[in-house]
Amino acid sequence: MKFDYYDDIVQITPLWKGERFADGRPKVPDDILRRMRKITLEEAWGPLWGKGYRYQFEGDFKVINEDKVLVGRAVTAVMVPYRPDLHETLLNYGYEQEGRRGFFNQWVIDSLVEDDVVVVDLFDKIYQGTFVGGNLSTAIAARTKRGGSVIWGGVRDVEQIMGIDSIKTYYRGNDPTGIGDVTLVGFNGPCRIGKAICLPGDVVLGTHSGVLFIPPHLAEECVVGAEKSHIRDVWGFIRLAEKRYTTAQIDAPWTVSMWEDFIDWFAKDPQAEEYRHLTWDEELREAKERQDKESRGEIRL
Structure with missing residues (x-):
């Protein structure tokens, strides 16, 4: 041994x-x-x-x-x-x-x-x-x-x-x-x-x-996932306080317009500055695919 x-x-x-x-x-x-x-x-x-x-x-x-x-x-x-x-x-x-x-x-x-x-x-x-x-x-x-x-x-x-x-x-x-x-x-x-x-x-x-x-092979993925979850929560809390969205909208898969709203906020708000190494292309792509399926009646709203 x-x-x-x-x-x-x-x-x-x-x-x-x-x-x-x-x-x-x-x-x-x-x-x-x-x-x-x-x-x-x-x-x-x-x-x-x-x-x-x-x-x-x-x-x-x-x-x-x-x-x-x-x-x-x-x-x-x-x-x-x-x-x-x-x-x-x-x-x-x-x-x-x-x-x-x-x-x-x-x-x-x-x-x-x-x-x-x-x-x-x-x-x-x-x-x-x-x-x-x-x-x-x-x-x-x-x-x-x-x-x-x-x-x-x-x-x-x-x-x-x-x-x-x-x-x-x-x-x-x-x-x-x-x-x-x-x-x-x-x-x-x-x-x-x-x-x-x-x-x-x-x-x-x-x-x-x-x-x-x-x-160790999952450490970076965990960090990125956690950072994305955190900054999305920050934005969600702000929008809920502003009564712009309901809790059901925040908790459900986001629509394309919500993602565009979030990405615009993410690029400008000081609270997001330390997280700007993150990218959202995949999330926006998935939202667009979901929107297309909904328009074709493949997914129920």
Whole structure:
């Protein structure tokens, strides 16, 4: 068993065609992460659900620094209960074959780079299941800058972690004990977090709602879809307040005249300025096709 192994990571992320880190993790572009920080979890969730990714969300956490939005690339870890033979074999392998130092959780944190998020399946262990405390959370902040942790298990030193305002931490419970009686069996492999699955390089989006794990090959599509949904809502709220359209019109497929109204507003209004990288040709084309079908009686109004 090899930890954080390039060939294994590439094997389980074949749909990613872009740049990768030295360990093989997909490297979703920084611009996508920047834009991801401005959207809601529900906006990003929709495209995943529509494509059959039904187990990407988990919301049953306690949270430190809950007002922050957490966005970053996943570094995953899976731990199991202590069994002496397995524990000694894997610990010694890490020391002797891979040159690692410290305990298993330190191996993971020592690998982090900017904009990483630690995602850990600690089988919901709290007592002696504290993956991070004040020191390791400080190391996470130093290495990731804006990252954090998603831990299906425990933390310690909660007050100290609360004082590190550059990172956000999701966890199941806290305990004063240190980590113990656990063994790392997966490092940058598939990771189960409650009802969700996370792979190395997934984009982690954490908000008040919970945590969403976005496959890297769908990250840009999720961002674009979310941005389009958001700016359409802005326009819709304005037009509803002006009583120009009814809620039924806003919620139904838009007519060609509504799309033309929206596109004209989109090109001029300051609220749309940061979204002008988006295009609407496909949406307008579909509206025109629908209008033509309605005129031929192929679609009932």
